[in-house]
Amino acid sequence: MRHTILATALLGLAGAAQAAEGERVQITGEIIDTWCYYSGVMGPPESTTGTAHHTCALWCSAGGIPVGLLGDDGEVYMVLKIEGDDGSASGDTQLRLASHEITADGMLYRRDGLNYLVVEDVVADNGIVNQTHDDWGVIPGFAIPDPEG
Amino acid sequence: MRKLIALLALVATPVAAQDFSENSEARPWNLVAEVPARFEATVVDLLCELAGDCPANCGDGRRQLGLLRSADGVLVYPNKNSQPAFTGAAVELQPFCGQEVEVDGLMITDPELNVDNVYLVQTVRKVGDTEWTKANQWTKAWANSNPDAEGKGPWFRRDPRVNGFIEKDGYLGLGQEVDDAFIADWF
Numbered sequence: 160m161r162h163t164i165l166a167t168a169l170l171g172l173a174g175a176a177q178a179a180e181g182e183r184v185q186i187t188g189e190i191i192d193t194w195c196y197y198s199g200v201m202g203p204p205e206s207t208t209g210t211a212h213h214t215c216a217l218w219c220s221a222g223g224i225p226v227g228l229l230g231d232d233g234e235v236y237m238v239l240k241i242e243g244d245d246g247s248a249s250g251d252t253q254l255r256l257a258s259h260e261i262t263a264d265g266m267l268y269r270r271d272g273l274n275y276l277v278v279e280d281v282v283a284d285n286g287i288v289n290q291t292h293d294d295w296g297v298i299p300g301f302a303i304p305d306p307e308g
Numbered sequence: 309m310r311k312l313i314a315l316l317a318l319v320a321t322p323v324a325a326q327d328f329s330e331n332s333e334a335r336p337w338n339l340v341a342e343v344p345a346r347f348e349a350t351v352v353d354l355l356c357e358l359a360g361d362c363p364a365n366c367g368d369g370r371r372q373l374g375l376l377r378s379a380d381g382v383l384v385y386p387n388k389n390s391q392p393a394f395t396g397a398a399v400e401l402q403p404f405c406g407q408e409v410e411v412d413g414l415m416i417t418d419p420e421l422n423v424d425n426v427y428l429v430q431t432v433r434k435v436g437d438t439e440w441t442k443a444n445q446w447t448k449a450w451a452n453s454n455p456d457a458e459g460k461g462p463w464f465r466r467d468p469r470v471n472g473f474i475e476k477d478g479y480l481g482l483g484q485e486v487d488d489a490f491i492a493d494w495f
Contacts, residue, residue, distance in 0.1 A: 193387055194388050197421060198339050198341070198342075198388070198416055199418075200339060213479065217470045217474070218394040219396075221394075222393070222463075223395060224394065224395070225372050225396065234422070235423070237372075237385065239372065240355060240361075245367060247355075247370070248372050248399070254469060254470075255473075257481075270358060271384075272423070273385055273426070277358075292490060296494060302479060303479045303487075303491060305495055306491060306495060
């Protein structure tokens with residue numbers, strides 16, 4: 160009995176150190192800038208999505224901040240690869256998709272409270288559809304330079 | 309048997325009880341959910357760690373990197389470096405790929421947003437080193453990669469890729485006509 164408990168405990172510890180198990184998923188949502196969404200540095204999370212935040216989303220993606228897929232289920236999925244492009248730090252594919260609503264098919268890995276997504280196929284790209292600028296203006300306010308200088 | 313159970317409890321307890329704010333000298337950003345956090349970790353390629361996709365040298369800077377915390381094996385995701393300039397952390401950690409480091413910064417933990425283990429790294433050093441490196445090299449790296457970027461102002465006003473998308477789709481991403489109407493009202 161004692162050996163059984165010890166073996167079970169050791170197996171459990173070993174399992175925790177192994178790579179997470181992936182599962183195939185298909186998720187529809189918006190490609191967002193995760194830092195602004197999570198940190199609140201720009202305001203409430205809903206102000207950091209869609210057209211209001213599009214320019215900032217471009218800045219952050221180009222700046223190497225991780226992008227996420229904000230799913231219709233309200234969960235954020237950290238995107239690590241899109242259709243073979245592993246440029247998750249300032250890569251071209253994720254930059255092109257900033258603020259777009261997409262349907263992604265791929266592998267989901269859950270680890271220590273975060274969701275990580277390897278997108279194997281962008282099944283649908285609906286472009287930018289989340290029009291938030293009527294509610295929020297632009298976030299941050301200086302995203303559009305003052306035409307008067 | 310009682311001793312064995314006590315031993316197992318001891319093994320499990322530190323994971324839940326760790327306080328990584330002790331000895332942290334991280335500068336506050338006054339974020340709603342920030343907690344100072346200083347800890348030792350191994351710098352890992354996230355795609356390699358999670359999916360077994362493992363190129364040399366953590367992908368040579370293309371990829372996001374993680375911090376596999378030594379004390380409890382938790383995978384921390386550094387989203388941000390220390391510059392208030394829309395800049396991430398991978399550039400700061402790439403020189404330490406595969407190495408054991410000590411980092412200091414701010415952890416974002418917000419149950420309302422269901423987020424934990426998202427990190428802003430402010431300083432990093434190899435375990436055993438005495439000197440810290442500030443995690444503020446991103447803009448310098450960008451300047452080195454974009455010596456011909458035109459215009460004045462910070463990098464994000466001059467980045468050729470960003471400006472290409474803004475020229476094509478506008479600041480709101482919906483085209484010039486929508487931009488023009490919005491700008492006339494906004495300013």
